[in-house]
Amino acid sequence: MKRLVVTADDFGLSLAVNEAVEQAHREGILTAASLMVGAPAAADAVARARRLPSLRVGLHLVLVEAWPTLPAADLPDLVGPDGLIRSDMGRLGLDLALKAPARRQLAAEIKAQFEAYRATGLALDHVNAHKHFHVHPLIAGAVLSIGLRYGMRAIRVPREPRAVLRAAEPGADPKAALDSAPWAALLAVRARQAGLLIPDRTLGLAWSGAMTPERVAGLLAHLPDGLTELYTHPATGGGFPGEAPGYAYAAERDALVAPASLAALAASGAISGGFSDFAA
Secondary structure: OEEEEEEEEEEOOOHHHHHHHHHHHHHOOOOEEEEOOOOOOHHHHHHHHHHOOOOEEEEEEOOOOOOOOOOHHHOOOOEOOOOOEOOOHHHHHHHHHHOHHHHHHHHHHHHHHHHHHHHHOOOOOOEEEHHHHHHOHHHHHHHHHHHHHHOOOEEOOOOOOHHHHHHHOOOOOOOOOOOOHHHHHHHHHHHHHOOOEOOOEEEOOOOOOOOOHHHHHHHHHOOOOEEEEEEEOOOOOOOOOOOOOOOOHHHHHHHHHOHHHHHHHHHHOOEEOOHHHHOO
8 A cells, every 4th residue: 555645844944834835735735744843933834734634743853953942051062153053963963972961952952842842732743853863863862762752653764765766757866865874774673663653765855955846746656555755845935044055945835736746646546644644
């Protein structure tokens, strides 16, 4: 059986993102969104989610390169002079390994984000993290330990089969999505041991920010059996704080509402929904 979760990351980052999420769910194939609880437009995202009971919403943990939930003064090892969580992922990961205070601050921030999500009153469909930083073993351990106490039932494992990408776009040579395959494999094992639902594969990694209508339709036409997550970054346009340079936000929105995408999903025979719709 083919099962599909189509997710929008960065819900709450800006009004442009929120508007695209709502449009893509009402008119297109989007089934889920991942909320950044401390982002500038988080309150607007929550209000929209309450108006869209069929939209499954999860927590998009921010542990790099964006706004923390706790005051910056409480996170001296994690936050830079600009008040944002540091963007140097390699060095930050090393500091977490070497500094016990940094690990305590990490756990406190993760807990604060789960608390903030709980305060929205929205059901927790899934959990993932900005830039997939939750694949880091130390971060993964903290997310699993804390998240289970807040009702976490599903977590993204960022693994993408290149064969599906080549089938979707013949002749393509997709760039390496993540240099973290061993960490993703370890996360999969730990998540299953914790009783969590994980996708068999996650599409959208190699073409992150470049999920055109043609690529989305191609991926949907070549969906393998099992549970697939297809994740995207839709917005009505760019130019907002926290945007990723070079991302084709409007094109990704268009891909989610394109007639070709709707037709490809129908032809695939896949059942679509959120993670909570597929959790035993």
